[in-house]
Amino acid sequence: AQKVTQAQTEISVVEKEDVTLDCVYETRDTTYYLFWYKQPPSGELVFLIRRNSFDEQNEISGRYSWNFQKSTSSFNFTITASQVVDSAVYFCALCHGSGNTGKLIFGQGTTLQVKP
């Protein structure tokens, strides 16, 4: 069975702190894709990153970075020097790799509150 677990329900930090959002996944597939989406208070879902199972290189995009470790089935997301605008619900998601219908399996979401 496929499953995504985001154990942190809510995180509260003060602006400029670094924060890491954890994501652990379960799958029997050898080919799969992992995603992070952001849901700001306005409610829409914004795509942040996609990673395939064969690419374990960490990725950095500005203040955002992602650490993918197949050995621990984790795909963690770090925000460096957090800002109030980072306050949102963040979802990690998993998708089969091939011959599939593109269904995303979402984690429960982590609500991040960045206080000024």
Next chain:
Amino acid sequence: NAGVTQTPKFRVLKTGQSMTLLCAQDMNHEYMYWYRQDPGMGLRLIHYSVGEGTTAKGEVPDGYNVSRLKKQNFLLGLESAAPSQTSVYFCASRQGSPSGANVLTFGAGSRLTVL
């Protein structure tokens, strides 16, 4: 470029009433999905479609029906609304391919309250 448009954005229903949520996409995407979002449960797939005229059940299909008569539209129907269907509903679409790499584009959501 509208992307994925959901109507209505808000709706209040009484138990037993019926309604239809409309999802329209202008990106010529093959695949379309309906998810519901509930606190502490993330997004769960209700139904999906891999092309015009096709539909399939997702994780939580009971109490819902869907139709994809036109490629650009995906309708979600509640025949007899129940309070347990109070939720925020999201429609999404993506290009058609066997790969799971394609990114889903989401609509803005429809908040449904069933009294």
